[in-house]
Amino acid sequence: GAVVSQHPSRVICKSGTSVKIECRSLDFQATTMFWYRQFPKKSLMLMATSNEGSKATYEQGVEKDKFLINHASLTLSTLTVTSAHPEDSSFYICSARDGGVQETQYFGPGTRLLVL
Amino acid sequence: GDSVTQMEGPVTLSEEACLTINCTYTATGYPSLFWYVQYPGEGLQLLLKATKADDKGSNKGFEATYRKETTSFHLEKGSVQVSDSAVYFCALSWYAGSQGNLIFGKGTKLSVKP
Numbered sequence: 001g002a003v004v005s006q007h008p009s010r011v012i013c014k015s016g017t018s019v020k021i022e023c024r025s026l027d028f029q030a031t032t033m034f035w036y037r038q039f040p041k042k043s044l045m046l047m048a049t050s051n052e053g054s055k056a057t058y059e060q061g062v063e064k065d066k067f068l069i070n071h072a073s074l075t076l077s078t079l080t081v082t083s084a085h086p087e088d089s090s091f092y093i094c095s096a097r098d099g100g101v102q103e104t105q106y107f108g109p110g111t112r113l114l115v116l
Numbered sequence: 117g118d119s120v121t122q123m124e125g126p127v128t129l130s131e132e133a134c135l136t137i138n139c140t141y142t143a144t145g146y147p148s149l150f151w152y153v154q155y156p157g158e159g160l161q162l163l164l165k166a167t168k169a170d171d172k173g174s175n176k177g178f179e180a181t182y183r184k185e186t187t188s189f190h191l192e193k194g195s196v197q198v199s200d201s202a203v204y205f206c207a208l209s210w211y212a213g214s215q216g217n218l219i220f221g222k223g224t225k226l227s228v229k230p
Contacts, residue, residue, distance in 0.1 A: 004159055034217075043120070044205070044220040093160070105218070107152075107159035 002028045004096050006108035013084055014116055021079045021111045023094030029074035030096035034105070035067075038091040050077050084115040118143040122206045122221035129196055129228050137191040137224045139180075139206035147208040149173075149182055149189040150218070154203045163191075163204070196228045 003026040013019050023033060032051050036044040048064075050056040050071035058064045066088075068080040077096075081088050093110040123138040141149065148167045152160040164173030166182035166189065173180050178193045189206060206221040 036220075041222060043222050044218075046217055046219075049217070095160075104162070107154075107161070109157060109159045 002026075002096075002098055002104070002106045004030075004094065004106045004108040006092075006094055006111050008111060009109065010112045010114075012114045012116065015085055016083055019081045019084055019113060021081075021092055021094075021113075023077045023079070023096065023108050025075045025096040025098075025106070028096075028098045028106075030077075030098065031074065032097040033071055033077040034095045034097075035069060035077075035079050036093040036095070038093060038110075044093060047079075081113065084113070086115045089113055089115045118147070118208060118219050120206050120208055120219055120221040122204075122224055124222075124224070125203075126225040126227055129226070131198055131228055131230050132195045133228075135191070135193040135196045135200075135226065137204055137206075137226070139189045139191065139221060141187050141189065141206075141208050143187075143208060145210075146184060147210050149180070150207045150209065151178070151180055151189070151191050152205040152207060152220075154205065154223075156202070160205060196226070198228045198230050201226055201228045 005024045007022045035047045038044045047062045048056045048058045050069045052071050056069040071077040095105050095107040098104050119142045121140050150165045151163040153163045154160045164175040166173040169184040171182045180189050180191045203223045203225045205223045207218045209218050
């Protein structure tokens with residue numbers, strides 16, 4: 001099946017720094033990518049939907065200036081956590097919709113962020 | 117708002133035991149329902165789905181039936197294997213496929229012992 005990768009898989013950073021997480025569709029073109037956040041023992045929460053070449057659509061309560069999303073190509077979307085704080089520590093998961101197979105969404109393995 | 121509730125884990129079973137993971141949803145209307153599985157170190161994968169009431173989704177020996185009367189979509193397997201050890205997520209969407217926004221349950225970790 002289609003593969004979505006995320007990099008890095010785990011990152012530890014100091015409070016106040018910015019962290020960039022990459023999400024790549026390896027063998028298909030993704031017109032739409034989704035970013036989710038998962039807290040321990042909680043559901044995955046959709047943060048934003050990004051379409052290639054346009055601005056991301058953020059869910060209610062998600063700060064767009066803090067979680068910058070760029071979807072510059074059909075195979076790459078990035079999430080940048082700006083001025084990270086300990087409360088941003090979480091598990092971030094991306095998914096990508098295969099533009100050729102409309103009913104399939106493929107998930108990346110996730111990125112564990114720890115802000116000290 | 118819409119939500120999904122699934123049983124708390126972890127669930128530990130012996131090989132060949134029967135599995136049921138309960139999932140109920142709250143929504144106005146009849147969404148599509150999904151079960152996703154996440155194996156260690158991998159991304160979520162679609163396991164099965166049902167798009168309307170009384171539909172049964174099945175894959176790899178797993179089954180789930182969309183019950184609108186009880187707003188449930190319980191996951192079942194008659195005989196689990198060690199390779200079924202993973203985290204299972206129930207989810208709903210207002211899209212028939214999985215291409216749109218998904219609302220997930222908290223996930224249930226299953227460990228199968230030989």
